[in-house]
Amino acid sequence: MAGTPQTAPEDRGDAMSQDDxxxxxxxxxxxxxxxxxxxxxxxxxxxxxxxxxxxxxxxxxxxxxxxxxxxxxxxxxxxxxxxxxxxxxxxxxxxxxYVGPWLPEPLLTAPDVAEDVELADSVSMAMLLVLETLGPTERAVFVLREVFDLDYDEIAEAVDKSPAAVRQIAHRARAHVAARRPRGVVSPAETRDALEAFQRAVETGDLQRLLDILAPDVVLLTDGGGIKRAALAPVVGIDRVAEVLGRIAEAMSLRPAQVNGYPALLLQIDGEVDAVMAVRIDDGLITGLYAVRNPEKLSHLERETTVSR
CATH class of the missing domain: 1.10.1740 (Rna Polymerase Sigma Factor; Chain: A)
Known part of the structure; x- marks a missing residue:
């Protein structure tokens, strides 16, 4: 197309016509x-x-x-x-x-994202990890149908399948995700309360308070990408996770933030963000902790990223 820029426009200052x-x-x-x-x-x-x-x-x-x-x-x-x-x-x-566990790249999101419960849930770290267990086409179909509510004919065009095949794929993907997603809808307020209690327990070294909010089979995943020091395998169990969190508290300060539609914590050293920690909550207890340290995945924490449906 004549006169069209070869880089994607970021704002309305690009590719203006004569009438601005x-x-x-x-x-x-x-x-x-x-x-x-x-x-x-x-x-x-x-x-x-x-x-x-x-x-x-x-x-x-x-x-x-x-x-x-x-x-x-x-x-x-x-x-x-x-x-x-x-x-x-x-x-x-x-x-x-990839070296060690792979976690999604965290996004700093605006507080109003949490008002759209379905959108916030769909971009949460917990849900993105569930989506990782789907095949490529299943993931595309699930996202387009369940999150963006596209009809089956539109999805069929996008994934080069028949509408009947897309319906079957959607059914399988929905069942797969339902079996693995957090049990029940967790509101941002519940997540915030759990994180505040978690932060107080870690910062004060109150082991009992920490044990009270962690599930017995809690799992901690740390993503250093081979660049920053991180556990190369999941840390499983309340005692092992509590031990690791105690070491983190000694080295870093914790600051609340809105990440991927939900409250999360920024872990800082000398005022610089070293990691992002998000949580998964089931039945009022923290069952998953996700800490991203890979610096290549932290660039989108410098400004809010707009997500929408």
Whole structure:
């Protein structure tokens, strides 16, 4: 398309026409950019890869004849999904050689994300880890159907399957996720209360208080990516996890933040963020702790990232 920039526009200052309005392709892309990012991020668990997918989406969208596009949102979602599926398979190979546990890339999100319970749940660290257990096509179908409420015909176009096949895939994926997701909906307020109690217990060294809020079979996953020191295998059990948390408290300060739609903790050394810790809660107890230390995954904590449906 003549005059179209080769990098994805980030704001309405790009690709302006003579009347100071974006051209139609740019305007459509900008209108749906946050949605497209969220689709890609939920499929990939990586903000950096999601941004790359948006770049690839823009390059393909810029060459489309808009006169033949009936639904620009659906068309953009279809491009994004196909690009994300290709990258998801590449990412899977990359994870096979990853050093230690792989955790999703955390996002600093605005407090109002928590008001959309389904959206907050879908981008939570706990849910993204559940989505990791799905195959690429199952993950795409689940995200598009359960989170973004696309109809089966639209999803079929995006994943190159028949609507009947998509219905079957959606059914399997829904059952798979239901068996593995946190039991019951946990509100941000419940998460905040648990994290505040957790923070007080860790900072004061009150072992009993810590034991009171951790499930007996609690699991701690630490992602250092081979760059920062981290446990190379899950730390399982209340005693072992409490011991590790005690060492963390001696070295770092803890600060509350809103991460992936839910309250979380930023672990700091000399005022600099060293790690992000998110939690999974079941039946009022912390059953999962997820600490991301890999510095390559912490760049999106410098500013809030907008996610939307």
């Amino acid at each position: 309005r974006p051209d139609p392709a740019t305007e459509a892309f900008l209108a749906h950019r946050n949605l497209l990012f969220t689709v890609a991020y939920e499929m990939l668990g990586s903000a950096a890869d999601a941004e790359d997918v948006l770049q690839e989406t823009w390059l393909r969208w810029a060459g489309v004849d808009l006169d033949i596009v009936q639904d620009r949102r659906a068309y953009l979602v279809r491009i994004t999904t196909r690009q994300a599926l290709g990258r998801l398979r590449t990412l899977g190979r990359r994870k096979e050689s």
